[in-house]
Amino acid sequence: RGPHIMAGYWRAPEQNAKVFDEEGYYCSGDALKLADPQAPEVGLMFDGRIAEDFKLSSGVFVSVGPMRTRAVLEGAPLVQDVVVAAPDREELGLLVFPRLDQCRVLAGMADDVEDEAVLASEPVRAWFSQWLARFNRDATGSASRIQWLLLMAQPPSLELGEITDKGSLNQRAVLAQRAALIDAAYQGSAPGLLRREAR
Structure with missing residues (x-):
């Protein structure tokens, strides 16, 4: 709330009710954290989208934004x-949308080879299995430990709402559109499923 924040949507009280609280503060939906916890005056930094966060069946809260960011950074150059x-x-x-061109190079396969065959190749599966192990190395509990991943040969669909108008991935829409595949992954029957190796 302040002079730098819009006063509201023009003639759209229902939209205003969604984004402004009862005191007139704009609710961006962004999660923030202190840039430096020892020096709060430094300011805040973006820490994901609140709308993407969820709870596991145990009630443990999962902070999706930082996990996604870490997965993409640590998964370079194969993770889109x-x-x-x-x-x-x-x-x-994790449903992983890989950089298929990079996976193809790793697999040593030509452009005319089906994407599914590239993702099923031993070099690609081995790389992602090792990446999953590295990702979980410092996991401290169920909200930070990835138990399985699926490599998506089918890219996210703009038509199905899996990609927003801004070009970013819509977490909720992907979960809804690919619910049957996710169910199969949890049952251990999804094709190409990679599971975390038990220690």
Whole structure:
């Protein structure tokens, strides 16, 4: 709330009710954290979208934004984006949208080879299995440990709402559109499923 924040949507009270609280503060939906907890005067920094966060069936809260960011950064150059699955489940999984061109190079396969065959190749599966192990190395509990991942040969769909108008991944829409695949992953029957190795 302040002179730098819009006063509201023009002639749209229902939209205003969604984004302004009872005191007139704009609710962006962004999660923030202190940039430096030892020096709060430094300011705040973006820490994901609140709308993407969810709870596991145990009631443990999962902060999706930082997990997605970390997965993409640590998954370079093979990871384009990920979706964290899924609300009200016992464990976490990832739907990974890979950089198919990079996976193709790693697999040593020509452009005319089907994407599914590239993702099923031993070099690609081995790389993602090792990446999953590295990702989980410092996991401290169920809200930070990824138990399985699926490599998506089918990219996210703009028509189905899996990509927003701004070009970013819509976590909720992907979870809804690919619910049957996610169910199969939790049952251990999804094709190409990679599971975390037990220690």
